[in-house]
Amino acid sequence: MSNPLELPPELADALAGPNQTSRRGFLVGSGALAITLSFGALHGARALAQAPLTASGPYPDPDFLKLDTWIVIHPDNTATFFVGKTDGGQGTGTAFRQMMCDELDIAYDKTRLVMGCTDITPDQGGSGGSTSVERDGRPMRRVAAEARRALLELGGQHLATPVEMLTVANATISLKSNPERKVTYAELIGGKRFNIALSGSRVDLTTGKAAVKPVTDLRVVGHSHKRYDIPAKVDGSLRWAVDMKLPRMVHARNVRPPIAGATLQSIDEASVRDVPGFIRVISRGNYVAVICEREEQAIRAARQLQAQWKRPEVAAFPASSELFDYMRRATPTSTSAPRVEGDPDAAFKGAAHVIEAEFEVPFQGHSSIGPAHALADPSDGQMTIYSNDMKAYSHRTGIAKFLGMPREQVRVVYMDGPQVYGRTAADDAGFEAAFLAHELGRPVRMQWMRDEEAGWDTKGPAHVFKLRGALDEQGKLVALEYDACSADYNHLWYNEPDTVLIAQLMGIRPANPAKGSVEAPTTVYAIPNQRTTTRIVGLPLIWETPLRTGNLRDPNGPQVTFAFESFIDELAAAAKADPIQFRLDMMEQAKEDDVFRKSRSLAVVRAAAKAYGWDPRPSPQPPQTGSPDKVLSGRGVAYTYRGNTIVAVIAEVEVNRETGRVWAKRLVCAHDCGLVINPEALHHTVECGMLHGLSRALWEEVQFDTEKVTSVNWASYPSLRHSDTPETIDIVLVNGDPNPGRPDLAPYGAGECSHKPLIAAIANAVYDATGVRLRRAPFRSDRVLAALQAQSA
Amino acid sequence: MSIVKLHVNGASHEVDVDPSTPLLYVLRNDLDLRGPRFGCGLGQCSVCTVIMGGAAIRSCITPVSAVRGEVTTLEGLSKNGKLHPLQEAWIEEQAAQCGYCQNGQIMTAKALLDRNPHPSDAEIREAMEGALCRCMTFYRVQAAIRRVAHGSKAPGESV
Numbered sequence: 001m002s003n004p005l006e007l008p009p010e011l012a013d014a015l016a017g018p019n020q021t022s023r024r025g026f027l028v029g030s031g032a033l034a035i036t037l038s039f040g041a042l043h044g045a046r047a048l049a050q051a052p053l054t055a056s057g058p059y060p061d062p063d064f065l066k067l068d069t070w071i072v073i074h075p076d077n078t079a080t081f082f083v084g085k086t087d088g089g090q091g092t093g094t095a096f097r098q099m100m101c102d103e104l105d106i107a108y109d110k111t112r113l114v115m116g117c118t119d120i121t122p123d124q125g126g127s128g129g130s131t132s133v134e135r136d137g138r139p140m141r142r143v144a145a146e147a148r149r150a151l152l153e154l155g156g157q158h159l160a161t162p163v164e165m166l167t168v169a170n171a172t173i174s175l176k177s178n179p180e181r182k183v184t185y186a187e188l189i190g191g192k193r194f195n196i197a198l199s200g201s202r203v204d205l206t207t208g209k210a211a212v213k214p215v216t217d218l219r220v221v222g223h224s225h226k227r228y229d230i231p232a233k234v235d236g237s238l239r240w241a242v243d244m245k246l247p248r249m250v251h252a253r254n255v256r257p258p259i260a261g262a263t264l265q266s267i268d269e270a271s272v273r274d275v276p277g278f279i280r281v282i283s284r285g286n287y288v289a290v291i292c293e294r295e296e297q298a299i300r301a302a303r304q305l306q307a308q309w310k311r312p313e314v315a316a317f318p319a320s321s322e323l324f325d326y327m328r329r330a331t332p333t334s335t336s337a338p339r340v341e342g343d344p345d346a347a348f349k350g351a352a353h354v355i356e357a358e359f360e361v362p363f364q365g366h367s368s369i370g371p372a373h374a375l376a377d378p379s380d381g382q383m384t385i386y387s388n389d390m391k392a393y394s395h396r397t398g399i400a401k402f403l404g405m406p407r408e409q410v411r412v413v414y415m416d417g418p419q420v421y422g423r424t425a426a427d428d429a430g431f432e433a434a435f436l437a438h439e440l441g442r443p444v445r446m447q448w449m450r451d452e453e454a455g456w457d458t459k460g461p462a463h464v465f466k467l468r469g470a471l472d473e474q475g476k477l478v479a480l481e482y483d484a485c486s487a488d489y490n491h492l493w494y495n496e497p498d499t500v501l502i503a504q505l506m507g508i509r510p511a512n513p514a515k516g517s518v519e520a521p522t523t524v525y526a527i528p529n530q531r532t533t534t535r536i537v538g539l540p541l542i543w544e545t546p547l548r549t550g551n552l553r554d555p556n557g558p559q560v561t562f563a564f565e566s567f568i569d570e571l572a573a574a575a576k577a578d579p580i581q582f583r584l585d586m587m588e589q590a591k592e593d594d595v596f597r598k599s600r601s602l603a604v605v606r607a608a609a610k611a612y613g614w615d616p617r618p619s620p621q622p623p624q625t626g627s628p629d630k631v632l633s634g635r636g637v638a639y640t641y642r643g644n645t646i647v648a649v650i651a652e653v654e655v656n657r658e659t660g661r662v663w664a665k666r667l668v669c670a671h672d673c674g675l676v677i678n679p680e681a682l683h684h685t686v687e688c689g690m691l692h693g694l695s696r697a698l699w700e701e702v703q704f705d706t707e708k709v710t711s712v713n714w715a716s717y718p719s720l721r722h723s724d725t726p727e728t729i730d731i732v733l734v735n736g737d738p739n740p741g742r743p744d745l746a747p748y749g750a751g752e753c754s755h756k757p758l759i760a761a762i763a764n765a766v767y768d769a770t771g772v773r774l775r776r777a778p779f780r781s782d783r784v785l786a787a788l789q790a791q792s793a
Numbered sequence: 794m795s796i797v798k799l800h801v802n803g804a805s806h807e808v809d810v811d812p813s814t815p816l817l818y819v820l821r822n823d824l825d826l827r828g829p830r831f832g833c834g835l836g837q838c839s840v841c842t843v844i845m846g847g848a849a850i851r852s853c854i855t856p857v858s859a860v861r862g863e864v865t866t867l868e869g870l871s872k873n874g875k876l877h878p879l880q881e882a883w884i885e886e887q888a889a890q891c892g893y894c895q896n897g898q899i900m901t902a903k904a905l906l907d908r909n910p911h912p913s914d915a916e917i918r919e920a921m922e923g924a925l926c927r928c929m930t931f932y933r934v935q936a937a938i939r940r941v942a943h944g945s946k947a948p949g950e951s952v
Contacts, residue, residue, distance in 0.1 A: 088890075088891055089889065089890035089891030089892060089928055090890060226884065226887060227887060227889075229892070230883070230884055230887060230888075230889050230892070231884055233889050233892030233895055234867075234876075234880045234883040234884060234888075234889065234892070234895060234899060235867070235868070235870075235871055235876060235880055236826070236827055236828035236866065236867035236868035236870075236896070237827070237868075238827065238892070239827060240827065240830070240893070242830060242831065243821075243827045245822075245825075276794065276811065294810075294814075294818070294822065295818045295821075295822055296810075296811065296813075296814045296815065296818050299834075367927060368927060369832055369838065369840060369891075369893050369894045369925060369926065369927040369928075370830060370831065370832060370840070370893045370894075371831070371832075416891070416892070416893075417891070417893065418891055418893035418894075418927070419890060419891040419893070419927055419928045420891075447831065449834060450832070450833040450834055450835060450837075680887055681887070684887055684890065684930075684933060685890075687929075687932055687933070688890050688928050688929045688930060691929030691931065691932065692927075692928075692929050694929075695929060713833060713835055713837060714833060714835075714837040714838055714925060715837060719925060719927065720929055720931070721922055721925065721931070722917075722918045722921040722922050722924065722931050722934075722935065723918045723919070723922055724931075725918070725931040725932050725935060726932065727914075729932055
C-alpha cells in the first residue's frame with residue numbers, strides 16, 4: 001500500500017490487510033486516520049500529529065446504530081474500540097477497554113481505544129458529570145456483547161456446530177468438547193465489517209440482541225490494570241493538543257479588555273508593526289487578537305499593542321470583599337418556591353433549642369494548570385480543530401454554527417490536555433482559533449496566558465447560606481430551614497455559539513441569559529419538618545464578564561455540602577452528641593430508595609468510622625488551652641452523595657495556634673460507587689478528588705476589585721501544594737448494596753463525589769480541635785488566626 | 794534574530810531566534826520537544842522545568858541566550874531505551890492523572906535525588922513545593938519519589 005500521508009508503519013500495515021477497502025472505509029476516505037495502532041497507547045487522535053493530514057471532508061457523523069462504528073476486529077486477532085468519550089486523566093479510557101474486553105472475551109492487551117474524534121467515534125457527548133462509566137459505559141458493554149454474539153454465530157457456522165456447544169476465550173471460539181476445533185475472531189471477521197444494525201432511540205440506549213454478562217462472570221473488570229496512557233505521559237513521548245503543529249501554522253494571543261465591560265474605541269496597529277514576525281491584528285467588537293509567525297513574537301505583540309478602551313458607566317461588580325453583602329441585598333434573578341415538609345413553624349416554636357448560622361463560599365476557579373489552547377486548520381475550505389475540550393461533539397457543532405459553516409465541514413480531533421473538571425476555557429480557545437484561522441486562511445494556534453486563564457476562565461459560583469435548626473429535649477433534630485443563594489446568573493453551558501467568550505465580546509448573545517442553578521443538600525437524613533428555599537442572584541455585569549460561572553466539577557456540591565454538613569455538626573455539638581452517631585441516627589429513620597441510598601449511606605459512614613478508628617464523643621474535644629503545645633489536633637466528618645455514589649470523609653487536622661495554618665494530616669474516605677471497574681485507578685481518582693476539595697477548603701478564592709479579577713497567577717490564586725499533602729490517605733471501597741453480589745450491580749460515577757464533602761470535613765475538624773467554627777471558606781491562615789484570636793478575646 | 798547554539802539531551806543544535814526568547818519556546822517549537830510545557834510563563838508552576846547544570850530551572854523565564862552547558866529535558870532521562878528509575882516509579886505508583894504537570898514533578902524530583910539520593914519526607918516536600926498540580930497528584934508523586942529514594946543502592950549514588 002502506498003503511504004502518501006506518511007502514516008506510521010504499523011498503521012499502514014494494518015490497512016494493507018486483505019479487505020481493507022471494505023473495512024471502515026470512512027476512516028480512510030476522510031483522511032482522519034492517522035491513528036497509531038501501537039498497542040494500548042492509542043488515545044484520541046494523538047497520531048494525527050505524526051501525519052498532519054490534508055483535510056478532505058465532509059466529515060459525516062458516525063452512526064451509533066451500526067456495530068462497525070464501535071468495534072473493529074483486525075486480521076491479527078486484535079480489536080479497536082471507538083467510543084465518544086474523553087478522559088481528563090481519571091483513567092476512564094482504561095475502564096472502557098476493561099468493560100468492552102470482558103463482554104467481547106478478548107485480552108486487555110490485545111485491544112486499543114479511540115476516543116472523542118467527531119468523525120470517527122460515535123457521539124456520546126464527551127465527558128461530564130461523573131457519567132462516563134455509569135451511563136456511557138452501558139452501550140459500550142452492550143455493543144461488545146453483541147459483537148461476541150455475532151462472532152459466536154459465525155463460529156458455529158464455521159465449525160458446523162450449534163452455538164450452545166461452543167466456548168470463547170481470548171478471541172478464539174472452540175468446541176466445549178474439543179478445544180482443538182477452534183477458530184479465531186480474526187479468521188471469522190478480521191478485516192471485514194460486521195454489517196450488524198443496532199437499536200436504541202439514544203446513544204446511551206444503544207443495544208444489540210445480546211445480553212451483557214452478569215457481573216459475577218466479569219474477569220477483566222475488577223482488575224487493577226495499569227492505565228495505558230501513563231507511560232507516554234512520563235517519558236515525554238505523548239503528543240498532546242498543545243504539541244500539534246502544522247505547516248504554515250501561526251501563533252495567536254488574545255488582548256482582553258483591561259476593565260471588565262470596557263468598550264474598544266480604537267487600535268493602533270502601528271504600535272506592533274515593528275514586532276518581528278507580526279502578521280495581523282484581528283478584531284471584531286471587543287474581541288482582539290494578534291497573530292505572529294512565532295509564539296514569542298505573538299506574546300510580545302499582545303503585550304505591546306496599544307488600544308483605547310472606554311470604561312463602562314456602571315462598575316462591573318462589587319469588590320470581592322463586598323461580595324457576600326452584595327449577594328444578601330441583591331434582588332434575585334430567580335427564586336424557588338419554598339419546599340416544605342411537615343410543619344416547620346410549629347416545630348421551631350416547640351423546640352428546646354434553636355440555632356442558626358450563615359456560611360459563605362467565594363468564587364473559585366477552574367484554574368487549569370495548562371491555560372486554554374487549540375489549533376485550527378482551515379485547509380481546503382474545511383475546519384479541523386485539535387483540542388482537549390472534554391465535549392468534542394458540541395465543540396464541533398458550536399464552532400460550525402459560529403462560523404456559519406456546514407457541520408459536515410467541521411471536525412474536532414480530541415487529544416490529551418490539562419485536566420478539565422467541567423466547563424473550562426478549552427471551549428473558548430477552540431472557537432477563537434477557528435475564527436482566526438477562518439479569517440486568516442492559515443492554521444492558527446491559540447494559547448491563553450496564565451493571567452488570562454486565571455482572570456477569564458469560568459468560575460464555580462459564590463454561595464451564601466443561612467441555616468436554622470431546632471432540637472427537641474432529647475437532642476433530636478426536629479426541624480431545619482435551609483436557605484441558599486448562588487451568584488450563578490448567566491451560568492454558561494458548553495460550546496454555545498452565542499455564549500462562548502469570543503461571541504460575548506463580539507456582542508453576540510442569546511435573548512435571555514441562562515437561569516443558573518442552586519441546590520438543596522443531598523443526604524438521606526430523616527428530618528421531620530423542613531423548609532428549603534433557594535435563589536439566584538446576578539452581578540451588575542452580565543455579559544463580557546471575567547466572573548462567568550460554569551460547571552466546576554460537581555457545580556454546587558462542595559459549597560452546599562460545606563454549609564449543610566457544617567451545620568449538622570453544629571447541631572450535633574449543641575445536642576452534645578457524637579457527630580457520627582448523630583448522623584447515623586437520622587439515617588436509620590430514613591426511607592430506602594431504588595438504589596439503596598439509605599443502606600449504602602449507613603454502610604459508608606460506618607466504614608469510614610471503622611477505618612479511622614473513631615471513638616465516639618461530642619465535639620469539640622475538651623479545651624487544650626492549658627497545653628503548651630501550639631498545635632491543636634481534631635477530627636471532623638462529612639457525608640454526602642452525588643447521583644448514586646455515596647461518600648463519607650473523615651479529616652484529622654492540626655491547627656497551629658500561632659500562625660493559623662491548618663494541615664490535614666490524615667484523610668479517610670469510604671466510597672460506594674457500586675461495581676468497581678479498576679480499583680487502583682478508582683483509588684487514585686478518589687484521592688485526587690479529596691485533595692482538590694482540600695485545596696478549595698484551604699486556599700482557593702477568586703479576588704477582584706470593581707474593575708477586574710486580581711487573582712491572576714499562582715501567587716494571587718494559591719492552590720494546594722506538596723507541603724499541604726496529608727501524611728496518610730486511607731480509602732475504603734464499600735459495596736453497601738443489600739445484595740452485594742447481584743448480577744446486575746451497576747457501576748456509579750466516581751469522578752466528583754469524593755471532592756464534595758472536603759470543605760465541611762475540614763471545618764468540622766478545625767472546630768473539634770479548637771472550638772472555633774469556620775463559616776467562611778477558604779480557611780487561609782490569616783482568616784483562621786483571626787477566628788482563633790476572636791475566640792480568645 | 795541571531796544564531797544560538799544549544800546542547801540538549803546529548804545533541805547540539807543551532808537555532809536562529811531572538812536571543813531573549815524563553816528557552817521553553819525554542820525547545821518546543823524549534824526542537825519539537827514535548828516534555829517541558831507552558832503552564833504560567835512566570836516561573837511559578839514548574840510545568841516547563843528542565844535541568845541545566847544539575848539544577849531544575851524554569852525554561853519559561855530563562856532566555857535562550859542565558860543557557861550554559863547541557864540541557865536535559867524529560868525526553869533525555871531514559872538511556873538506551875530504558876526508563877529512568879523515577880519514570881518507572883511513576884508508572885508503578887500510577888502517579889499521573891491528566892499528566893500535564895508531571896514533567897515538572899519528575900524533573901524537580903530528578904534534581905532533588907541527584908543532589909540528595911535519600912531525602913527525608915520533609916526534604917521531599919520542601920524540594921517539590923514549587924511543583925504545582927491541579928489534579929492534586931502530590932500524594933502519589935511523593936510515594937513515587939520515596940520508592941526511588943529507598944531503592945538507591947548507596948548513599949551519594951546518583952539515581
